[in-house]
Amino acid sequence: MLKFDEQKQIDSVNGALALRPQIEEIVGKICAEGYRNICWLGIGGTWASCLQAEVHMKEMSALDFFVENAAEYITTGNKRVGKGTIVILSSVTGSTIEMVEAVKKAQADGAKVFGYIDKETAALAEMVDYCISYPANEQLKFFMTADAFMKNAGEFPEYDAFYAEMDQYLAKGLVEVEKAADDFAQAYAEKHCEDQIHYFVGAGNQYGATYSYAMCYWEEQHWIRTKSIHSAEFFHGMLEIVDKNTPVTVFMSEDSQRKLSERVAAFLPKVCANYTIIDTKDYAMAGISEKFRGHISHLVMHAVTNRIDVHIERINCHPMPIRRYYRQFDY
Numbered sequence: 001m002l003k004f005d006e007q008k009q010i011d012s013v014n015g016a017l018a019l020r021p022q023i024e025e026i027v028g029k030i031c032a033e034g035y036r037n038i039c040w041l042g043i044g045g046t047w048a049s050c051l052q053a054e055v056h057m058k059e060m061s062a063l064d065f066f067v068e069n070a071a072e073y074i075t076t077g078n079k080r081v082g083k084g085t086i087v088i089l090s091s092v093t094g095s096t097i098e099m100v101e102a103v104k105k106a107q108a109d110g111a112k113v114f115g116y117i118d119k120e121t122a123a124l125a126e127m128v129d130y131c132i133s134y135p136a137n138e139q140l141k142f143f144m145t146a147d148a149f150m151k152n153a154g155e156f157p158e159y160d161a162f163y164a165e166m167d168q169y170l171a172k173g174l175v176e177v178e179k180a181a182d183d184f185a186q187a188y189a190e191k192h193c194e195d196q197i198h199y200f201v202g203a204g205n206q207y208g209a210t211y212s213y214a215m216c217y218w219e220e221q222h223w224i225r226t227k228s229i230h231s232a233e234f235f236h237g238m239l240e241i242v243d244k245n246t247p248v249t250v251f252m253s254e255d256s257q258r259k260l261s262e263r264v265a266a267f268l269p270k271v272c273a274n275y276t277i278i279d280t281k282d283y284a285m286a287g288i289s290e291k292f293r294g295h296i297s298h299l300v301m302h303a304v305t306n307r308i309d310v311h312i313e314r315i316n317c318h319p320m321p322i323r324r325y326y327r328q329f330d331y
Helices: 006-017 020-033 045-060 070-076 097-108 123-127 138-152 159-192 205-219 231-236 258-270 290-316
Strands: 037-042 065-069 085-091 112-117 130-132 198-202 226-230 248-252 275-279
Touching: 006 138, 006 159, 020 112, 020 130, 020 138, 037 045, 037 070, 037 097, 045 065, 045 085, 045 138, 045 205, 065 070, 070 097, 085 097, 085 138, 097 112, 097 123, 112 123, 112 138, 138 159, 138 290, 159 290, 198 205, 198 231, 198 258, 205 226, 205 248, 205 290, 226 231, 231 258, 248 258, 258 275, 275 290
Parallel strands: 037 065, 037 085, 085 112, 112 130, 198 226, 198 248, 248 275
Antiparallel strands: none
8 A cells, every 4th residue: 555554553543542641640630730721722733633622522521621723812812711721732843833822822821731742852842831742643632631631520431441442443443444445545536636626524523624634635735725614504605506516525423413414415416426425434443332433533534534645645746745835934
């Protein structure tokens, strides 16, 4: 398989799962000291990961939490951020200007910051109050953090059972998803690699994936124009511009908002002959209980889209790390 290192993938996911004792220790300390609310803070792709954490907690938790876009926060502020706030964020480089300035502002407002900074030598790693450095797996790290807070609040009684399965089966399951998805991904890439615009639709913990995949992958890395929309909003605008030839992909999750995307999937065949449904239910994930599959459907989808990306990269002869403008000059 193209650009696929099975053992490296397994080691990466297992390495992230091995962070759980550190996460539990930090969250336990925060809970013991007391806190008022949780702010998930991000920009771009990290903001999308925050949206996934939000929808994950919204159904399960009565804790006071919210999502804040870093650029908006440093521009307008947020009175909910202050003493007793725990800001949770992630940064690959630790140098994104909006994140650096947002951390400064949050701390000046009295908040404490828990950061996942991939680069442990970055300035941001020195700035945050609690830091864990480990590359990639941002979505998984955020979910483990949310789960640790909910466990401490007595809101996730199946926490131990869930992570017993995750520790044993998640990494291997995700590489098997990539293997199973590869033929589909190649055909999909060949069909859509030159789309003038492509519409992505999703809901639940898949909406963050929908948003980030459209923006951070197809737009930023493949230079293909896209639009992302929440399944709940599809019938309030987007349905009117879909015709026979409109490229539309629906990310189908297995969480409680699945029915919102099922409604879109049922409508599309009536007006469109160029749609694709990517359903995480089609991938086995051996060892993961049915009741827990919804928690990880965004991780399964990411495994599928990984394969699409490598094939588009090859077909379009455009290495994904190359940018026209991002970090190329000041703006």
